[in-house]
Amino acid sequence: MIHLFLRDVGLSVRSGGGFGLALIFFLIVVTLIPFALGPDQSALAVVAPGVLWLGALLACLLSLDRIFGLDFEDGTLDLLATSPLPQEAVYIAKAAAHWLTTGLPLALAAPVLGVLLNLDFEIGKILGLSLLLGTPALSLIGAFGASLTLGVKRGGLLLSLLVLPLYVPSLIFGAQAVRLAGQGLAYDGALVLLSAISLGAAAILPFASGAALRINLR
Amino acid sequence: MMPDLGKYALEVNSSYVLSLLALAVIIGLYAKRSRAVKRDLAAMEAVHDA
């Protein structure tokens, strides 16, 4: 399982697949926002938490079909199915690798990019923290969606359709935490709920996803 | 016979028209597909039994 995890991380870093791409996409979204909304500094600061969360979410979405896609095509997943490793563990390793290569870099980059949108760096740090706590849920849910749409040809759009409604709670709590912090209010409640979703997803989704993988590899 | 709906006549009537239209569409689709599948199956079974 650890080997699988390390292999996935190594692959995505070396092949320049998901790793850099998500970050660059995030940067582009943040760059485009002022062009769409106008360069008004105070207006930008108001929308910054939501925009940064949405940008991170979309960047995460972009790399989802890579989680299983290539391994399904070249038969690696079938090979893994015959190994003693349960499908649940395959899913956890894949989701963890996805998080490490997209969620974590996004969380680290967010405070810096927040400065571009006139977001105070202190609040930017809270944004980074909220992404740190929230992106595991995004990776876990995304990998679940990817395991559902494994056998579907050109399933990218379908994958987004399935996954986006499931992202709603995380998005709400994450952006809410940053917004509350920006208003100088207590934001720890939202962060706790955000982590609760990530932990809950980590507890439930491996079984759902393991089942989906087994069904697809039947 | 028609009730006096006052100034909200448009709102009330359009909701009724839209909703009944939506129901009619879904009923129609279900009836149509039901008939098509029933016919195909009957044809197929006739061939098999023969």
Place this chain on the structure above:
Amino acid sequence: MNNRSIAPKFWDRFWRLANPKVFMGWSGRALPWAAAAAGLSLCSGLIWGYFFTPDDIRQGSTVKIIYLHVPAALMAINGYLLMFVGALVWLIRRQHVSVLAAKAAAPVGMVMTLIALATGAIWGQPMWGTYWVWDPRLTSFLILFLFYVGYIALWAAIEDEDTAADLTSVLAIVGAVFAMLSRYAVLFWNQGLHQGTTVTMADGAQQDNISNVFFQPLLLSMAGFGLLFLTLLLIGTRTEVRSRRLKVLQARERME
């Protein structure tokens, strides 16, 4: 039929109803009755509501929208509940009829959600001065609609029937968990914005202690929507059972 068992247990009998052949028998007999009852109660409920109820003091004639809005919303939620149960039964007991019923329920539930959203928007315009507010209830319904669309799209995307049944069932169950979660998340989110100022329709009805004049036709049209849902569910499930049999026969023909 089963002479050997002296007292067939209730559950044995119950699950027998889900045997495709047995199901086609009893659903075929029940269908005309369900359809007639649906037509009767829906027509009488809506006609009663539209023609023979007084206007509300505050809301004027827009109160008449309630006879569409509330039953549709009710069936939208019950439809998803039914899909959840159907998916669960399929995954545990491998009863084909149950998953086919879930498949047949999805489009009807989606249309119900659409009706609830559309009538709500039309009602919201004169009452709140806007077609749409990001109110917890409205937002939850929009998310519910997305869940329906995703479920139907996944069914359509997967070719193998049994694989599709399994995967959509997993989705329906995870979706139900997240639908509940979204419901509470959305409450939290809006409280932070509006401090719960928006008065939703059902809350208003409770405060006014909705009177019998409005309640009786509402009950009737709720029954009508429920029976209509049942009728469409029976038609749809019967169609799916037949369609499955058709595919089996077609596959056999190709083999020969």
